[in-house]
Amino acid sequence: MQTKPERGINIGVFWPAIAVAGGFVMWGVLGPDSLAVVARATLNWIIRVFGWSFVISTAFFLAFSLFLAFSRFGRIKLGHDDEQPEFSTRSWVCMMFSVGMGIGLMFWGVAEPISHYANPPHGLAAPQTKEAALVAMQYAYFHWALHPWAIYAMAGLAMAYFSYRRDLPTLVSSVFHPLLGDRIHGPVGRMIDVLAIIATLFGTATSLGLGAQQINSGMNYLWQTGESPAIALAIIAVLSVLFILSAVSGVGKGIQFLSNMNMVIAVVLLLFLALLGPTVFILDTLIESLGYYFSDLISMSFRTSAFSDSKWLASWTIFYWAWWISWAPFVGVFIARISRGRTIREFVVGVLLIPSAVTFVWFTVMGGSALFSEISGPGGLVGAIAEKGEAVSLFAMLEQYPMAGLTSVVAMFLVAIFFVSGADAASVVMGMLSCYGTTHPRAGIVVLWGVLAGASASVLLVMGGLDGLQTASIIAAAPFLVVMVGLCASLWKGLLDDIEVHGHFEEIDPHTGGLKERSR
Template sequence: MKGQVYLYDQAQKGLFKGMNPFMTLVSIIMVLGTVFLGVFYADQSAYAVAAFRDWLTPFLEWYYVLLVAFLLFFMIWLGVGRYKNVRLGMEHERPEFTFFSWVTMLFAAGTGVGILFWSVAQPILQFQSNPFMDLVSSDADAAVIAMRLSFFHWGINGWAIFSFVGLALAYFSYRHNLPLTIRSVLYPLFGERVRGRLGDFVDLLAVFGTVFGIATTLGLGVQQLNAGLKAVFGFADSTGLQLSVISVIMFVATLSVASGLSRGVRLLSEMNFWLSIAAVLFILLLGPTQYLIGITIEATGDYIQNLLRMTFHTNVTHGSDWQAEWTVFFWGWWLAWSPFVGIFIAQISRGRTFREYVAGVLLVPTGITIVWIGLFGGTALYQELFTGGGVIEAVDKDIATALFATLAGMQLPDTVTSVVSALLILLLGTYLVTSANAGTLVINTLLSGGDADPPVIHRVLWGVFLAVLTAVLLLAGGLETLQAMVIAAALPFSIVVIGMIIGLLRELRSERFSPRSGERVAPLAEPWVVAEELATEHTEEAEITSESTK
């Protein structure tokens, strides 16, 4: 086919065959250097990161608010506006994955682990304190607001970030045959300079966020697994147990990613989905069913009704630390993770139109999130309101125990509680595996110059590397500092996101497949002919540039 994809500085032989040698070496040095600081200068690193974040917070409190709000409206416009019928690929292409497989992979790699960790803890913490408490007159109303705020931080605003990065990457990669890397979206701005060190720097930012984002997720997830094993089997809190769990998770993840996206990752994601359905049905049927349905519906209506207000909420009018601790944290987290999740979403979304893509990525995961938090968070709130509580005490003591404390508070037979706890442990483990293998695949895609099928040996090596990195950070106790670093790293990448917006808008001006309503256009050539012309556009520009240089 014309317009064959060229990769960015991929070595053809040697130790780094199939990879970009410069980026691979720099990323390894960057990771090892950060680990060295975290292990041997933990206190100094924690202080420096905390001070930097405190200095940034007043700026981020309005900057992140505006950026995330713009991305939300921008994605809605892409999904319903003039370009809604543009396809992420050539005109004759159709989606590689079924809608069911696509959605399960979206959710599993996107927020599965985070939702499990925070689905109980966040509603309980918001129930205790939030800037909107003065608007309620009862604990029942406070519970609804707590649910609404939890929906907000895990809902459509955050998925707007993920969906934009994924759509931009898929558009430039599958429609214009550019490599599947962040730098490709900046081609309309910088041209051939994206092949050089400027492009390397942009992709290294994405690698940095992905590596440490996965490491922190594995660390926090493993701590929650430890809490579950303690609740079900009586295992004590143990670093040795956590290291063993990391080894098992990364072993399975490495096997999965070595088997490829369409097999290993898809099968694990579908298994996650069915396990999630089983857990949801358990909570719904054996928990306070009427209350759970009621508060989920009411909180969803409250969320929709107040979405604009929450989207543009800043700290100025309340003077508390709530926005810095929650909204700034979550928007930074979503931005830091957007290269990882965006590339993964792009890899599984080829062949879909803008309309299909936006509807699927914005609405379906948000709906799943609302149901999950509504049922699990609602169960915890019901216990605090009507059955003597106990979850608040568990959350204040150790957030990782919140989910299992809620199960214990349902006062079901011990056998049933143990079985469901074991199910959630398995679900958490599979979500961790899915996130780890998706992250490993994305890291190698970036380091291979945009190859969507990077060498298996490097996938395996990075799987081992991530396991060792997580283990070292757990031993050093540096996960909290690392988490703060990932959020701080979101700031420079947010500037890249703005560049990506401009690049996408510039390239969309040349689209000829989605005229405005009532607009008359000249007949087009066969779709695949026009698509191939678009695919060769950047290659021809590169050849002209090369000739002029000579």
């Protein structure tokens, strides 16, 4: 195995990634118009030529993760046979959920169902009808539940397996050891880790940009501060300082505390909306929407632009799949880090099903309340989004409830904490990837990546607002999608090597998760 200085910088990964990130920021500062033109042309080419690959790959990740969980491989432990999980199940789930998509749920919880209600996907219903409302919930579930968490599950499972069972560094390149051997320590392995850092950087920047836009909208709603790129940039600067301070405090102190806190506050907000809102309508919506979601899951999973609305598909489904893929190295490394000692089955069930169940409830309460307002209540949310953008949707809905000022402040606080916890973990992971996979990268390296994430988010906001954020996610995710497919192939080979060794099969001990040899 490659020797390395403890917590030292891997110059073959760090400097190329810094060059790409720094070059992007400088280009955005010196020539934002030319950057926007090049980015848009690149995006159009990726969607036209490779849009289908995002669709088929994401469906495959879901099928493969479920297969591994419920096959004989499911009892293999992600670690040595006597290891126990470091974090409680409650903290484990909270950290996964908060880091995986916290800001996104706050931003899109109301905005996505209302957007689909006004403009139903693929013309599946007439706009602003009850049928459109049902389709809207169905597609909100589709974009936020099983499929994105399957992407995270595959990345995290592979890294946890090779890091904690094979004792390889916690790097994306380590996953490729069954295919590349010791070449993971050479140029090919370094290129994989550079791609992982760049994908993480721009995926994080997208989320930071969304969070800043939403906080700006909330401030304007409460205090008439106005909405402008300058205010959003100031918000990014302030919160970047906070998440950098949190990041250097370590996983156990910073992220765990923030994740537990914001999940409690989020549950309180949901209960407030569910109990004071249309409770029966919300329950009916959950049951009926889940039925349609699961009945159409296969057809939705394989819908491409061949016979569907390609513009809608690119703006929504492909953007989401790309966004999740760009977050996969970051979330994968992070959930691998907090999942040591769990079995493959426990890992996949926890990562795939528990956050998905929370997502169903989240969108049903948020989106269901908003749709009820449009169908039977005061309405106005469709118009608010059309006039002021998606970021204002949550605050426009809260205005229809008691204590709107207080709940809006709580919502902004939640966005800020999700912002901090997500960027906190991303900075630590980028530090790990550029420092040989050490679980405790130098504080200076973590700070540098945090600054670059904030700077990249600022450039994207200036470059094109929400469109700029979406463009960056898809472009950054395209090369890493190839890495994700290779990751699955390498994990499969590694698991087979564990089961079949030198003409014998190895039987999995159901008590320890370890392997014991037996004859064929």
